[in-house]
Amino acid sequence: MFDKLRQNKSFQGTLLVAPTLVFMIGLLIIPLILTAVISFGERDSSGGVIYSFGLHNYYKLIGYSTNCDSGASSCFDMLYVQILWRSLTLAFQTTMIVISLAYPLSYFIARATPSKRNTYLFMVLVPLWTNFVIRVYAWMMILRTQGVINGILGAIANLLHIPFAPLEMLYTPGAVLVGMVYEFLPFMILPIFTSLEKIDNSLYEAAADLGANSIKTFFKVTLPLSMPGVVAGTILVFIPVMGTFIVSDLLGGQKVILVGNLIQRQFLDARDPTFGSAASLVLMVMTLIVTYFYTKKFGFGEEIIVA
Amino acid sequence: MSDFAVELRDVVKSFQTPEGGWINAVDHVDMKINNGEFFSLLGSSGCGKTTSLRMMAGFEWPTEGEVFIAGQPQGKKPPFQRPVNTVFQSYALFQHMTVHQNVAFGLEMEKVPSKQITERVGKALEMVKLSGMDKRYPKQLSGGQQQRIALARALVKLPSVLLLDEPLGALDLKLRKEMQLELKSLQREVGITFVFVTHDQEEALTMSDRIAVMSHGKVLQVGPPIEIYERPNCKFVADFIGDTNFFEGVVTGIDDKKVTAHIPLLNSTLVGMNTGGVRLNDKVVISVRPEKIRLTETCVLTYNCFEVNVKSSAYIGSDTRLEVESERQRIKIWEQNHISTLDPRAYHQGEVKAFATILPENALVLPAE
Numbered sequence: 001m002f003d004k005l006r007q008n009k010s011f012q013g014t015l016l017v018a019p020t021l022v023f024m025i026g027l028l029i030i031p032l033i034l035t036a037v038i039s040f041g042e043r044d045s046s047g048g049v050i051y052s053f054g055l056h057n058y059y060k061l062i063g064y065s066t067n068c069d070s071g072a073s074s075c076f077d078m079l080y081v082q083i084l085w086r087s088l089t090l091a092f093q094t095t096m097i098v099i100s101l102a103y104p105l106s107y108f109i110a111r112a113t114p115s116k117r118n119t120y121l122f123m124v125l126v127p128l129w130t131n132f133v134i135r136v137y138a139w140m141m142i143l144r145t146q147g148v149i150n151g152i153l154g155a156i157a158n159l160l161h162i163p164f165a166p167l168e169m170l171y172t173p174g175a176v177l178v179g180m181v182y183e184f185l186p187f188m189i190l191p192i193f194t195s196l197e198k199i200d201n202s203l204y205e206a207a208a209d210l211g212a213n214s215i216k217t218f219f220k221v222t223l224p225l226s227m228p229g230v231v232a233g234t235i236l237v238f239i240p241v242m243g244t245f246i247v248s249d250l251l252g253g254q255k256v257i258l259v260g261n262l263i264q265r266q267f268l269d270a271r272d273p274t275f276g277s278a279a280s281l282v283l284m285v286m287t288l289i290v291t292y293f294y295t296k297k298f299g300f301g302e303e304i305i306v307a
Numbered sequence: 308m309s310d311f312a313v314e315l316r317d318v319v320k321s322f323q324t325p326e327g328g329w330i331n332a333v334d335h336v337d338m339k340i341n342n343g344e345f346f347s348l349l350g351s352s353g354c355g356k357t358t359s360l361r362m363m364a365g366f367e368w369p370t371e372g373e374v375f376i377a378g379q380p381q382g383k384k385p386p387f388q389r390p391v392n393t394v395f396q397s398y399a400l401f402q403h404m405t406v407h408q409n410v411a412f413g414l415e416m417e418k419v420p421s422k423q424i425t426e427r428v429g430k431a432l433e434m435v436k437l438s439g440m441d442k443r444y445p446k447q448l449s450g451g452q453q454q455r456i457a458l459a460r461a462l463v464k465l466p467s468v469l470l471l472d473e474p475l476g477a478l479d480l481k482l483r484k485e486m487q488l489e490l491k492s493l494q495r496e497v498g499i500t501f502v503f504v505t506h507d508q509e510e511a512l513t514m515s516d517r518i519a520v521m522s523h524g525k526v527l528q529v530g531p532p533i534e535i536y537e538r539p540n541c542k543f544v545a546d547f548i549g550d551t552n553f554f555e556g557v558v559t560g561i562d563d564k565k566v567t568a569h570i571p572l573l574n575s576t577l578v579g580m581n582t583g584g585v586r587l588n589d590k591v592v593i594s595v596r597p598e599k600i601r602l603t604e605t606c607v608l609t610y611n612c613f614e615v616n617v618k619s620s621a622y623i624g625s626d627t628r629l630e631v632e633s634e635r636q637r638i639k640i641w642e643q644n645h646i647s648t649l650d651p652r653a654y655h656q657g658e659v660k661a662f663a664t665i666l667p668e669n670a671l672v673l674p675a676e
């Protein structure tokens with residue numbers, strides 16, 4: 001029996017992918033189809049689903065309504081579109097800030113001596129040992145009115161005899177941005193570091209030998225060769241930021257609602273799984289579209305993934 | 308123009324080792340490389356060849372001493388301020404650029420007008436026989452072709468000295484031989500001084516006008532291939548270049564031309580060339596190349612002739628390689644197979660008695676260490 005298995009290459013292949021395949025079908029494909037089906041249905045009074053086909057949930061998302069206060073025959077309410085737009089811009093801002101923080105740091109780590117390099121990487125990874133939610137809570141402690149920052153500022157003001165009113169930092173878009181950047185920074189540092197580290201030192205020497213100064217070397221050699229890392233990092237950061245709700249929930253409160261929060265509330269508080277499903281699908285499609293255009297331009301960062 | 312393309316004057320390069328000590332990778336080296344010369348640095352691994360080359364290129368700076376290029380002291384000038392270019396062992400091609408972009412890179416950095424760039428890149432690619440490949444990426448080329456791109460990229464800058472660090476190291480033997488000849492004729496064509504690092508003695512002998520043999524950071528001998536092979540100036544060089552027999556002994560007689568030494572293992576004396584540097588009663592080694600010993604049925608000389616037992620023989624086509632023994636001295640002898648016969652037994656073999664004759668001019672008397 002084992003001899004047969006040894007010879008049958010395609011059966012071997014099937015065997016190797018089977019566990020993942022079962023997992024993916026059971027936990028990704030089927031739920032996805034269910035979500036799609038539910039999104040066209042209607043909510044009954046007890047929060048259950050009536051299976052039917054209608055686009056009302058999608059109309060609701062874009063705010064289209066035929067039942068207007070003004071008495072017009074149709075009107076738009078931009079509430080949900082605004083939430084979608086806010087999520088998109090926040091993910092975009094987070095990614096940009098994370099890249100601009102992670103790149104120089106990764107460059108520094110990649111050019112350090114091997115023993116120091118390991119120490120630095122270790123330091124990058126240490127925060128990940130603490131639970132995601134706890135790390136966000138830590139930011140609440142730092143940012144809130146009686147928090148660490150206000151405490152320090154207050155003490156300084158007190159010393160200098162300046163009147164001090166605590167800064168309102170928590171529950172602002174800025175707080176959410178800071179939290180997102182903090183949470184996702186390591187996921188950008190690691191791929192960029194990997195791609196920078198792979199650049200052989202002789203390439204820098206060749207560039208110098210051929211007459212490039214350090215700025216030219218960076219833009220003509222280092223940056224293009226590390227783009228796969230930036231791309232991989234962007235995918236690892238942008239997609240989860242689009243969907244998470246914990247950071248915005250804890251640091252944004254009622255003021256900064258993202259699609260993630262919207263979806264979560266539909267399922268838990270508002271008990272409208274049909275609208276939640278529709279929002280989930282729209283989020284997914286939006287993410288796919290952005291990723292599609294991005295990867296079409298820059299590739300998947302496959303060199304990194306292979307390495 | 309200065310007399311020398313490159314000159315190293317009493318150059319030392321020390322590195323701190325991870326263990327905390329210091330090592331002189333290059334140890335008080337003097338070297339003068341002529342204009343238009345194909346000059347090789349030859350030596351075993353770790354002898355300081357790469358370090359010497361990198362100091363010429365400007366990737367390293369000497370701890371002591373000075374590097375001169377075209378007569379100018381280089382001090383701590385960076386690579387791009389030196390009239391030299393380097394071909395790296397790993398080629399160091401820019402994978403994200405096409406062949407054309409790779410070769411054009413150095414000219415763009417010089418701000419050469421784009422029309423001239425196209426022209427010069429075209430010429431350089433023609434020179435390395437890669438015209439028409441300019442739109443490919445390095446990954447789409449074979450190792451030998453990548454090697455040529457690296458060459459073109461450096462040559463297009465028209466350096467006065469081209470530095471090559473084991474550029475053929477990654478190629479297979481056949482391609483390597485081809486590239487050796489090509490590189491040599493290319494060098495003749497462009498007339499640029501080549502400084503070529505290799506640990507392959509055959510490669511150095513085939514290609515070079517002159518060779519510097521290095522060991523432990525020091526230059527032991529500099530000279531044309533024939534001189535290095537025929538007149539090694541020390542035991543290390545004689546041993547490192549080609550194959551040789553060493554006869555250990557003590558000087559018993561000496562004049563301007565010849566040295567006589569008693570060889571205990573031979574239980575006899577051997578007369579060889581006086582290469583200088585030995586005196587009466589000195590311990591010496593006498594180096595004799597295996598192809599320079601004649602095996603005959605009777606003695607041709609009244610001295611330097613020893614009866615031998617053939618211990619083994621290997622027929623390798625062009626030669627027959629014999630291991631013989633005279634008294635307790637083992638001797639390697641390579642006989643050219645200039646007699647045509649299909650029967651390998653036509654050559655000395657087995658327990659056949661024979662005489663080995665060593666002409667004094669083929670025996671070099673060298674200090675024992």
Ligand SMILES: Nc1ncnc2c1ncn2[C@@H]1O[C@H](COP(=O)(O)OP(=O)(O)OP(=O)(O)O)[C@@H](O)[C@H]1O
Nearest residue numbers: 322323324332351352353354355356357358359506
């Ligand atoms: N950056 C460095 N730091 C510490 N030691 C070094 C450094 N570069 C070279 N060395 C040491 O200097 C010595 C000479 O090295 P080098 O690279 O010049 O040798 P090489 O002759 O080129 O050898 P190979 O044929 O193996 O390339 C070696 O012992 C090496 O370990």
Ligand SMILES: [Mg+2]
Nearest residue numbers: 356357358472
């Ligand atoms: Mg080397």
